[in-house]
Amino acid sequence: MIFFYLLSQKATNFNNYVYLIADVDNKVSYRIKLPLTIAPKDWDPEKQRPGNIYSKKNKELNTLLNKLKFRLAEYIQHKPGISRKEIATEIKKICSEKTTAYPAGSFLFMMSSYIEAKKEGLCLSTYRRYVVFLRMMEKFQGFLGRNMLTEEVDSAMIREFYKFGRLEEYTESTLNRTAEFIKTILNFAERQGIITQVRQLEVPKLKMVKRVLVLEEGEISKISKTTVPTELKRAKDWLLISCYTGQRISDFMRFNSGQLIRIDHKLCISFTQQKTGKEIILPLHPEVLKIMKKYGGAFPQAIDTAVYNAQIKKVAALAGINSPVKMRKRTGFRGKETCAEKWENISSHIGRRSFASNFYGKIPTPLLMQATGHSTEQMFLNYINPVHHSRIVSLGDYFDRIYNEGARS
Template structure:
């Protein structure tokens, strides 16, 4: 017959409560629960902390002992019936499992979140992404590392060590508040951190680790903010294309690369690596680097003229130089009007909203957004999405930068065109009596 008893051997100070698990003459094992109690607060007869006012911890400890006893018996019945060897190490492991403690240093990543993230990052380069058939990108791994560093800062700030069981709504509120109020990080960036935490935690959950169920709660969400990025209208792109940069080669070269980006809708990782082999029968064909999507784009007249001028594609430059030079390209072309947007503060290293000269807000991201925004309403959305790579129309509509007034003007233009095509006549209205 299997029996469980709890023992306190100490005489002074807080002492460990031991568990003694005995099964007739088959075995008799003891191990520490690592729960503490003052010896004079312990009732050997009742096998629990006495119900006295001095023992303010009595309810918590007694609840733990009650749940532990049930857990040990349940695990014993399960393992013993399948031939698992029951020994003292088995007992120690089950106690650790019940209290969500690591059994040794090698199993820290099965209890604590940060060691798991470190192992998750370490294995990322060899992990193949479903649907893309390629490893995790360097950019994604960088995102994992920045999230890990924020969690390290959080642990140091609150003198804690996050377990999987700690990933609940209390942690969520505390972490978001810490980033937003103490570190002055905007909600969009916080949303990226939360999204990464959820991704990694769900992977841990799939591995059978004790991730708190709140990780999938609707309130454990990644905050999103509407992008305040600007875009260039078609008329503005034409100004840049036609501007005389007076033979300054770096500006002319950057301008030509910029026009290719604006007229193809490709990401910078794609349009800066275009070469002659991507031109087929007057179309640009490329497999996108980020999504592995094959896209075919008709060649815009401006792109065709640039290729003829260079007898191929313009000189290649780095992403960093491209972003630096196109700001000057836009400044020289006269885009100095003050507009609302967000820029990184060089002192705080935080993105801050404000009013800035338009050219300062220009970056490579403007290419794809301008392409989509300018074509919106002119051709079917699905045609634009086939090039931009948006999976849903909802995503696409959030991405484009068309103001309500611009939408109203498009409708106005449509009605005027409809009036001309149908030769509407002015109706003489009479009041009915």
Template sequence: MKVNFNLRSASSEKETPINMVMRWTSQRLVCASKKSINPKYWNFDKQQAKKSLEGYSTFNTNLNNLETKIFKTFEEFISDNGREPNVQELREFLAAKVFQPIKPKIEKKTPTLLELILIKLDIEKRRLVSEGKGTSRTTTLYSYRRLHELLLEFQNKTKIGVNYQDISLDWYYEFKDFLNSKSYATNYQGKIIKDIKTILNLALEKGYSTNRVHKNSKFKKDQVKTFHTYLNEFEIEQLYQFDFSENKRLEKVRDLFVLACRTGLRISDFKRIKKDHIIISNIHVQKDGQNIEIEREFLRILTQKTKTEVDIPLHSNVEEILLKYDYKVPFISTQNFNTYVKEVCKEAGLTEVLIYTKTQGSETKRIERPKYGLCSSHTGRRSFATNHYMQGFPILSIMAITGHSKVKDFKNYIVLGANEHAKVLASHYYRLEEEKKAVKNHLKIAR
């Protein structure tokens, strides 16, 4: 095979295209090289650019490379097919291998902040589906939908922009005023600001924005300690012993609530308890002054939210409830449970009036509410953590059972005032003193 480079119009006074003429075994193919040159700079004998052409070396190198590619493509066809190509076959082969069309670079459109919220919403939906979770009533999805709605409302009401370049500390304060005007609770406002920061971090990560104002310490999510209640040991027992035999609906809710108080599990977990979750393990105890090993039943379950496997020793209340339902825990929706548990606690006499303050918008209110009105599925989890803390149980051991990995998060489940914390420490001191006395007595006897 031979390749020549010929000018389309050798007599032209301006640039003319360079054609490639390929000849092999009585066949001839002419193709455009997609290069052009003014004939006055063309060496017709050597079929390359003269030195008088600016950049002639690079120009000629490109022609040589093109010729090499043509030879390689020709040889490749022969190797693949065991014969030489005809004119049409070589034309198509060269088009695919050498003259591949250069696809125009498509500029990716940078999504606006509002569009990025919807993208994040879709990402979260796909994540939930991949984890086998429903998407119809998920708090995370609702949060991003609500954020999108709020930013649109803020923009329409204040005429202030809501794109990346618009975000500043002044914008933050304007948006906070807007949220206050809606009388949102401080912690709910903090959640909205946290979601905005998440979106702005995503924009930075994707290169959609270079605005880093949300990293400023003043661009913060405000948070106040939310008032929560818990059931002490006496109240849990009072609830468990209350006769609900005349109302099976409330009896089932009561039993589920006691399960929560005695296991520390979330509602998504204690509703799934089955016989398969019960394991038997040996523990060491002291009896009559001797260390002995006994068998005990434990509940081992993989928590749905954090995917953490936890082992929980079975409280006698839990054993009785599971046997009562033949290890088939009654089903109830979270919404109905949180409604009915208030009714259960009211019937059982948990009517103590609790007084606390709550900040909504810029106003702080004094609230008086009966204990039963503050009870929910999470009250059981808080009761478990708080009661064991009060009993001097090691925090890390409680966390291993509740599935918490951070002390900061766990502390939100301890529902105690300053005086009650002091009582825990006083109890600890008392136990230490008793242990010292026991050691002294043992030494006296030994002498």
């Protein structure tokens, strides 16, 4: 069973209709006009879908085109000798559905069930990531042109998934995260009494070069000493606060004087992390206290996240934080690796990474984890920059000192 999409060739300044060519059992081929339209300039004839599948309108169309493929495949396989009229009627029914109901026993049904079961205990960002995995599997099933059952997911299917992902130009890390989520779903299915091939599943091991962007101590000092325009002063102060508290923007931008407490004469801030729900009591660094003094012992006024991200780039540029770094930059609707000056890639999370990286090795790791709220050391170490220039220089200094001491003896 083969499905093929094409756009009507009628010359028009408006949208053209999409047609489906359904090749049923290599015997009968039907050409069916779909109740779906798109501008010719937005259509990719090679991929048989909208060119940019990330604009809102095109995303909806692409999702429906994918759904039609695997829903029709399931419908047709149970109806030998099916007519063109029956297929057209089923297409109309699928296109008119307001919600998506996955067939029981299908892998998409199992994914949807898992996400729904875990929804209440997930933070918003994790829930959204799971939904992205679900949408990717919808696209994959459209690529396969059939509905995928939970029991069918095996190593061969994973290889097909990677083939699809590379054609779509997803990064290897995105494919690996999705493949690991597939294993999670299969384990969930086994707990429901369904026999799967999760133990035989082979997920390619990706060797990634760990790249963590941080502001090193010298760069933080440069920012601190840099004079900035009045409209950037709050952003500069919040950036410094984030580098000395190690918190996410969802937490540090809510800091206020009502959260301050004293423990053994040390001024601390007590708050609950928005993402994890963990209660944190954090002693305030002298540099943070110095900034608060400018605001009468309080914190600067909060800044909108988008404004803050734009402003700290300007602050870092003024401070000369311009060493070349590799970064991913969106080109079209995919990220591409490119080289840019460091200030261009600074965002709100850099303070949290800088805190972890700059104090690692100087302060016991359990104390740092208590400050950042990380549950495991492995998670915490993801924030550590392995190419930390100051540590490399320190190692070189040790080499020189040992060599010179040996030469004198």
